[in-house]
Amino acid sequence: xxxxxxxxxxxxxxxxxxxxxxxxxxxxxxxxxxxxxxxxxxxxxxxxxxxxxxxxxxxxxxxxxxxx
Numbered sequence: 001x002x003x004x005x006x007x008x009x010x011x012x013x014x015x016x017x018x019x020x021x022x023x024x025x026x027x028x029x030x031x032x033x034x035x036x037x038x039x040x041x042x043x044x045x046x047x048x049x050x051x052x053x054x055x056x057x058x059x060x061x062x063x064x065x066x067x068x
Contacts, residue, residue: 001047004067008040010060015039018061023049042066 005024009015012032019026024043032041045053053063 002044003047003050003065005043005045005050005053006040006064006066007043007053008035008038008062008064010038012039014060015041018057019043022053022056024053038062 002025007015007019007024009018015032019041022045024045026041026043030041030043032039050063050065057063
């Protein structure tokens with residue numbers, strides 16, 4: 001089952017580097033938003049892939065499931 005995620009990082013470059021090569025669907029026009037001192041984007045991923053993303057996430061990367 002696919003879930004909507006909010007992925008955030010300390011910078012746009014860190015977010016881009018983390019998402020490179022992942023199976024997160026960012027849509028046809030991905031948008032990175034600045035929220036305080038963090039940059040975030042919304043994506044969609046399968047539940048199994050979310051577990052791999054969390055395991056791969058470095059310090060400074062946060063992944064929040066928005067829809068369950």
